[in-house]
Amino acid sequence: METHNSSTKDYLKAYKQSIENPEAFWGDQAARLAWYEQPQQVLSTDENGFYRWFKGGKLNTAYLALDFHVENGRADQTALIYDSPVTDTIKKYSYRELRDLVAHFAGALQGLGVEKGDTVVIYMPVIPEAVVAMLACARLGAIHSVVFGGFAPHELSVRIDDARPKVVVSASCGIEFDRVIPSYKPLLDKALQDSMHKPGHTVIFQRPQVAAAMQPGRDLDFADLLQQAEPADCVPVDATDPLYILYTSGTTGKPKGIVRDNGGHAVALKYSMKAVYGVDPGETFWAASDVGWAVGHSYLVYGPLIHGCTTILFEGKPVRTPDAGTFWRVIQEHHVKVLFTAPTAFRAIKKEDPEGEFKKKYDLPSLKYLFLAGERCDVATYYWAKDMLKVPVIDHWWQTESGWPMVANMVGLEEHAPKPGSAGKPVCGYDVQILNEKGKQLIPNQEGYVAVKLPLPPGCLPTLWQDDERFKKAYLERYPGYYLTGDGGYIDEDNYVYIMGRIDDVINVSGHRLSTGEMEEMVASHKAVAECAVVGIADELRGQRPIGLVVLKDGQTISEAQLEEELVAHIREKIGAVACFKNVLIVNRLPKTRSGKILRKIMRHIADGTPYTVPSTIDDPAILTEIHDRLKERKTGNAFAS
Structure with missing residues (x-):
């Protein structure tokens, strides 16, 4: 099992180095990855003055997530467990099997003209083919943009017009509770009809529950392409090349395309798996998320696989699939060490099973930590989960923009006693400060604007997709030298951070x-x-x-x-x-x-x-x-x- 060396074992020492000497700190972390060419500069600025990480380095994210493990003793370890109570399916993929599927689908995309730097939109339910499509894009050096499957045609067409994909990958239907949602393909058809940009092809995975009508010449069958394709090799890309675009709501109504680069992303996620979540290669990590969200990208797909873990792809809900005990069943059956979900999931379970009767049916010795994020964890939910599970419940905080935790209890370095209501302490690399209206740093326990002093650590957005001006205006202009998170909060005398909600959730009475x-x-x-x-x-x-x-x-x-x-x-x-x-x-x-x-x-x-x-x-x-x-x-x- 992998362990961190003694120089990064202690939180305070590691945090201090990450802020005072980020080049040395992140250079050490980068050395733990397999690069085709080592970075020439750990930290630099580009022509816009934006900070960039690992300039000159060449790597491939899909290689790090799959081929590296196949070549280094994990070929037969389970990489992905697809657990779908809505279809009564459990399917496991070894690192070798997943690598081969990804290589063949990358070959299929290559056959459709997809090359390094091209974009591919993925509009799919929580199924293994979505993960395969993401990793296949990464293998080719293509840029994927996963659009949440529930989006209406207008929202999908807006993203298609902005990303301008060469190919769109989708599925015939989704499934929720006991209901088939046959509208995936019809929604895609309407979006393509309305969009200005017309991709060359769509690739449709026909699920057994619904066979979607195909448009000859444009629509291609996922399974047929996979069967006919030759496997594609990994394409080396620059560390600063985009891996994916993930759209998030903007104040103007037009979504913001968050860009994630290859090098900083891989380094940050690899580091966080052990340092933040306390997980070792070979252990099972479950992020109960959709692939369309930042959590799904970082901690369902890329983080666990780059780290050599087993990850769980769960197609279901915390309740009614079939009941409020489904989470406990998954943890017991697949030996989950860490569960990462949103507080809203636990509130749903608490609402249907307030006394935790379903929990009594399961034995969960494997579970060591519950991490919550995505919505501020209220104290009542915190104590309910803690009392029921008898493991540390760790509220932590990050954003789509950051791509990985900004504030947490870094259990892989030094476990701190959680303070209910606090998201923990700043994560290594994040110089989190509380500023007033004029940009002055506030003293402990004074509430203000949560900002992060630049440079942001690796893994965070370097800019927005083809919109540098909006990036500056949205995040950097208000407080020069800082990234404005858009959240309000305070830091107490023990350096615990309290996120009190979006700035517009603070009221003036x-x-x-x-x-x-x-x-x-x-x-x-x-x-x-x-x-x-x-x-x-x-x-x-x-x-x-x-x-x-x-x-x-x-x-x-x-x-x-x-x-x-x-x-x-x-x-x-x-x-x-x-x-x-x-x-x-x-x-x-x-x-x-x-x-x-x-x-x-x-x-x-x-x-x-x-x-x-x-x-x-x-x-x-x-x-x-x-x-x-x-x-x-x-x-x-x-x-x-x-």
Whole structure:
């Protein structure tokens, strides 16, 4: 098993070196990878003045993830476990088998004219063929852009027009719970009809549940191509060449294409698997994510495979596939050491099984850590998970832009006692600071803007896809010399970082800056509450004031009036009258993105009656109608207390 040398075993020593001498620190980490040509410069700047890592180095990400392990004793180790309760399928792929599939599909893409530097859009469910397509692109030095399978045709066409792919890879259908979703191919057809850019071909994986209609000349069968193709070799690329584009919502409505380079990405992910997550090669790591999200890219596909782990591709949900015990079944059956998921998944499990009855059916000796990210982990969920699993529960924080953790408990270096509500301490390479409006660094426990002093470490976005100006404006302009994360928070006297939500989730009540995240923790602590959101709404007297929207646990019958009375009293006791928290609404669901983030800003716009754009990443737009109706009902019925 791989171990870090003594110079990086201690967190404080490693962190200090990573900030004071990043070239030496990351040069040491880069030396742990197999390069075709070693980097000439660890850290440099390009013609735009943007920082770049490992200039002059040549490598191939798919080689590091597959061929390297086949050549060095892991050929027969399981690389990928496809566990699909929605199709009642479990299939395992060794490193050799996955390497061969990827090499052949890379050959198929090559036969369609895909070369180094070309782009390929992948629009697929959580199936092995999606992973094969991603790695096949990496093998050729082509740039993949995975688009989440639930996107509507307009959002897909926007991404096709921006990425301009030579080929689109898709599937005939998706499956959710006990329902087949046959619309993948029809949605793709509509997107291609509407897009200005027309890819040369689409490659369709025909799932057994649905056979999609094929357009002769354009649409090609995935299985047929795979069978006919000759395997392709790995193509060396520059460390600074793009590996993939991943689109994330932008404030203008046009998605931002986050670029990930090959060299920095590989170095950062390899480092993080042991240093952050405490996993060794040969062990099983499960990131319960869709391949369309940053977590799916970093910790379902690339991170575990580059590190030589076994990774799990799970096609299902934490509940109803078939029940709230499905996570425990997967952990027991596949000997998972680390589970990484979103707090929203655990809230869903808690809602359906508040007493943890399903957990009692399983024995989980393999599980050592639960990592949570994607949405701030409320204290109630933290303790529920900790009490049930009896393992460390580690909330950590990062972004699509960073590609790997920015704040965490780095258990591979030195385990710290978690502080509930905190995402941990800054990860090596990230000089995290809290700034005020004028860019001055704040003292401990003062809340402000979370920023990272440049340079960002390897693995973070070097720029946006074909939009350097937007990159500067969105992230670098406000505080020169810093990357602005867009989140608010504070750092305590022990250097623990508290992320209190997006900057627009901090509300100003009569001149007092108050965190809706802090109030949410208090609301979530109520025994009847499964999930909640606190948003700031316009108030003529105070500027803004908070209201709470609450989803009850199954079986709870408390009235809205009673719940409101209890929660108002609780927050008044904990924060004081200054919070001006006076209203609670019970709703069936909260509007979220497909990755589980609650859309607080949209709810604020609904409450205030101001225009808003429904984001492309929303899970179910119909929920907004319910929220609108409930807010309108309260306003016109007995009016919000003010």
